[in-house]
Amino acid sequence: MSSRGQFITFEGTEGVGKSTQLENAASVLKAMNIDVVVTREPGGTPMAESIRELLLTPRDEPVNDLTELLLMFAARAQHLHTRILPELAAGRWVLCDRFTDATFAYQGGGRGVSADAIATLETLVQGDVRPDHVVLLDATVETGMARARHRGELDRFERETVAFFERIRQTYLERAASAPQRYHRVNAARPLEAVSEEVAGLLRSFATR
Numbered sequence: 151m152s153s154r155g156q157f158i159t160f161e162g163t164e165g166v167g168k169s170t171q172l173e174n175a176a177s178v179l180k181a182m183n184i185d186v187v188v189t190r191e192p193g194g195t196p197m198a199e200s201i202r203e204l205l206l207t208p209r210d211e212p213v214n215d216l217t218e219l220l221l222m223f224a225a226r227a228q229h230l231h232t233r234i235l236p237e238l239a240a241g242r243w244v245l246c247d248r249f250t251d252a253t254f255a256y257q258g259g260g261r262g263v264s265a266d267a268i269a270t271l272e273t274l275v276q277g278d279v280r281p282d283h284v285v286l287l288d289a290t291v292e293t294g295m296a297r298a299r300h301r302g303e304l305d306r307f308e309r310e311t312v313a314f315f316e317r318i319r320q321t322y323l324e325r326a327a328s329a330p331q332r333y334h335r336v337n338a339a340r341p342l343e344a345v346s347e348e349v350a351g352l353l354r355s356f357a358t359r
C-alpha cells in the first residue's frame with residue numbers, strides 16, 4: 151500500500167504567479183518520480199467547476215457575503231471529498247491553486263465575514279484536514295494586478311478595489327506569520343527565474359521531510 155501523498159496549496163493575491171509556480175512545482179516533483187496532480191479552487195471537479203462559474207461571473211444582482219462563503223465551501227466539500235482525499239490516499243501529491251486560506255483572506259479579510267464563522271465551516275467540511283504546506287506568493291497588490299490585468303474581461307473578484315486586495319494580502323501575511331512551520335512566504339515580486347528557483351527548493355525540501 152502506498153503512503154499518503156502531501157497536500158500543498160499555493161496562495162496569494164491575484165496575478166502573483168500561482169498558476170505559473172504550480173506548474174513549476176509539478177515538474178520538480180515529476181523529476182523526482184513523485185506522482186502529482188494539479189488542481190484548483192473553487193473548482194477541481196465538474197460540479198465544483200460549475201460552482202466556480204457561479205462565483206466568478208459578474209452579475210447585476212448583489213451577491214450576499216454568506217452566499218459567496220457557502221458556495222466556496224460547497225465547491226470545497228465536493229472537491230475535497232471526491233477528489234483531493236482519494237488522490238492523497240492513493241499516494242499522490244496534490245498541488246492546489248488556493249484552498250481555505252483564500253476563504254479567510256477573501257471572504258474574511260476582504261468581505262469582512264468573521265473568522266469564527268469561516269472556522270466553523272472549515273471544521274464541518276474538512277474535519278482536521280489542512281494543507282501540509284502552504285506556499286504564499288507575496289507581492290504588492292499593484293505588482294499582481296499589473297501582471298494579471300492584460301487578460302481581457304475581468305471576473306467578479308477582479309473588479310474589486312485595491313483596498314479590498316490590500317486587506318486580503320494583510321490577512322495572508324498574518325496567517326503566514328502565525329504558523330511559520332507550515333506557511334512558506336516567497337517574495338514573488340522578483341523575476342520569474344528567482345521565484346521558480348526558491349519554489350523548486352521548497353518542494354525538494356518537502357519531499358525529504
Ligand code: Z5A
Nearest residue numbers: 164165166167168169170191192252253256297307341342
Ligand atoms: N476565491 C475566494 O474568494 N475564496 C476562496 O476560498 C477561493 C477563491 C478558493 C479565482 O481564483 C477567484 O476566487 C480569486 C479569489 C477567489 N479571485 N481573485 N482575484 P484564481 O486563483 O483562479 O484567480 P486569480 O487569483 O485571479 O489567479 P490568476 O490571476 O490566474 O493569477 P496567478 O495564477 O497568481 O498568476 P499567473 O497566471 O501564474 O501569472 C500571471 C501573469 O504573470 C502571467 O502572464 C505570468 O507569466 C506572469 N508572471 C508570473 N510570475 C512572474 C514573475 N515572477 N515575474 C513576472 N511575470 C510573472
